[in-house]
Amino acid sequence: MAKDRTKQIEAFTRLLDVMDELREKCPWDKKQTLDSLRPNTIEETYELCDAIAKHDMKDVKKELGDVLLHIVFYSKIASETNDFDISDVCNSLCEKLIYRHPHVFGEAAAKNAGEVELNWEQLKMKEKDGNKTVLSGVPSALPSLIKAYRIQDKARNVGFDWKDKEQVWDKVQEELNELREEIKKGDNINMEKEFGDLMFSMINAARLYKINPDNALESTNNKFIFRFNYLESQTIKKGIDLKTLTLEEMDKYWNEAKELEKKQNMKKITVAIDGFSSCGKSTMAKALAKKVGYSYVDSGAMYRSVTLYALRHNFISNGVVDTQALEKEMNNIRIEFKFNPELGKSETYLNDENVEREIRLMEVSNNVSPIAAIPFVRHALVDLQRKMGEKGGIVMDGRDIGTTVFPNAELKIFVTASAEVRADRRYKELVEKEGSANYDEILANVKERDHIDMTRTESPLRKAEDAVELDNGLMTIEEQDAWLMKIFNERTK
Numbered sequence: 001m002a003k004d005r006t007k008q009i010e011a012f013t014r015l016l017d018v019m020d021e022l023r024e025k026c027p028w029d030k031k032q033t034l035d036s037l038r039p040n041t042i043e044e045t046y047e048l049c050d051a052i053a054k055h056d057m058k059d060v061k062k063e064l065g066d067v068l069l070h071i072v073f074y075s076k077i078a079s080e081t082n083d084f085d086i087s088d089v090c091n092s093l094c095e096k097l098i099y100r101h102p103h104v105f106g107e108a109a110a111k112n113a114g115e116v117e118l119n120w121e122q123l124k125m126k127e128k129d130g131n132k133t134v135l136s137g138v139p140s141a142l143p144s145l146i147k148a149y150r151i152q153d154k155a156r157n158v159g160f161d162w163k164d165k166e167q168v169w170d171k172v173q174e175e176l177n178e179l180r181e182e183i184k185k186g187d188n189i190n191m192e193k194e195f196g197d198l199m200f201s202m203i204n205a206a207r208l209y210k211i212n213p214d215n216a217l218e219s220t221n222n223k224f225i226f227r228f229n230y231l232e233s234q235t236i237k238k239g240i241d242l243k244t245l246t247l248e249e250m251d252k253y254w255n256e257a258k259e260l261e262k263k264q265n266m267k268k269i270t271v272a273i274d275g276f277s278s279c280g281k282s283t284m285a286k287a288l289a290k291k292v293g294y295s296y297v298d299s300g301a302m303y304r305s306v307t308l309y310a311l312r313h314n315f316i317s318n319g320v321v322d323t324q325a326l327e328k329e330m331n332n333i334r335i336e337f338k339f340n341p342e343l344g345k346s347e348t349y350l351n352d353e354n355v356e357r358e359i360r361l362m363e364v365s366n367n368v369s370p371i372a373a374i375p376f377v378r379h380a381l382v383d384l385q386r387k388m389g390e391k392g393g394i395v396m397d398g399r400d401i402g403t404t405v406f407p408n409a410e411l412k413i414f415v416t417a418s419a420e421v422r423a424d425r426r427y428k429e430l431v432e433k434e435g436s437a438n439y440d441e442i443l444a445n446v447k448e449r450d451h452i453d454m455t456r457t458e459s460p461l462r463k464a465e466d467a468v469e470l471d472n473g474l475m476t477i478e479e480q481d482a483w484l485m486k487i488f489n490e491r492t493k
Contacts, residue, residue: 019072041070148203165208172201230257233342263293267492268392272402275415277449278422281397289395295337297396301348302381304359305335307371400459411491414463417473419446
């Protein structure tokens with residue numbers, strides 16, 4: 001992303017202006033103090049940490065904004081008592097950074113990150129308002145696990161560390177043995193002390209092996225939550241009381257959750273499935289997405305979401321769309337697909353709201369055709385589909401997915417079958433649903449659709465050069481699924 005300093009300054013100035021106005025006119029903002037904001041600041045910081053842990057860049061941006069608001073808010077309050085303002089905060093930070101980076105802004109040299117950290121700690125102790133002792137810079141309010149890590153890291157910077165990192169395991173074993181001795185005695189007070197010593201030595205081991213213990217523990221927490229939620233959801237779905245299950249029965253669901261987790265942690269690719277009508281592309285795409293824990297990008301649901309947005313904002317009247325009003329709002333329409341492990345399928349979200357049920361209502365169905373016919377809507381949704389494919393982990397089917405929407409998809413499949421086979425499938429479906437059908441009419445319709453799809457001006461149906469062709473005319477569903485999983489596994493190795 002290119003740096004636009006003018007744009008950045010304008011945005012920050014706008015934030016300061018908004019803060020000034022809020023402080024002057026909003027009853028809630030007017031009554032806030034440094035102390036009243038503190039709990040909110042802690043909460044916002046944890047929310048930012050949560051977004052970072054999930055690598056959710058959209059939420060990281062949002063939570064960074066919330067933290068920045070607090071920085072501006074505190075500075076505004078302090079300026080009212082003439083203690084400092086936001087310029088003092090920025091200038092003080094810049095001066096500190098310049099002073100503590102003499103290898104960048106001065107004549108000093110630093111060969112690696114380790115030397116930078118060592119210089120940093122030494123310079124902090126030399127500062128007028130700096131730390132008076134090595135460990136005084138560790139905030140007493142830090143969570144214990146993080147505090148232990150920072151204490152050990154700061155001690156390392158002045159040479160208090162193991163000569164060889166492997167030596168730490170002797171200390172870990174020593175602390176474990178001492179804990180076991182206290183457990184045998186049943187001395188709860190000493191058990192707690194020895195358990196703390198064991199944890200401290202394990203955190204030290206993590207530091208020596210460049211493992212962030214807080215991140216490691218949070219990862220395990222999330223792993224347990226995912227697996228337990230799966231266990232709970234599956235028993236609820238089957239009407240089973242969780243308390244009545246044996247450990248062996250619980251293990252069955254637990255292992256299922258682990259397998260689902262593996263699928264979700266595999267290399268994420270984009271799967272583009274194109275082909276002729278009545279080849280079963282959508283059924284195939286949905287089944288694959290469910291089996292591998294991917295999101296199925298339902299292009300129809302995307303057009304339905306835009307239709308729902310237009311209906312909610314009164315852009316549709318008697319089947320006529322106010323295209324000018326809708327075009328102005330297209331940038332405010334955010335559509336996502338999120339995999340729901342409890343239901344085993346993807347669900348549609350419109351501006352962070354689950355609208356999977358609402359977009360299937362008759363009012364939306366009756367108005368989606370005119371929306372789908374608008375060129376700027378199609379172009380916007382194709383762009384969105386491409387953006388969804390950037391991170392992989394999606395399956396999408398259509399006529400031009402591998403050639404137009406995702407030309408760089410890691411797996412492209414072109415599904416085909418003879419017109420007669422496809423007409424026969426459609427014939428059997430209609431007979432089952434409606435009791436009767438005309439095979440010759442269906443065959444003529446299939447051939448006509450093939451001709452239209454292959455000769456249309458914009459994005460005609462064609463096989464991408466690097467697509468794998470699948471003729472499923474004589475395949476059973478089981479054979480098709482086996483073929484699909486084989487090629488999927490090959491591409492995700």
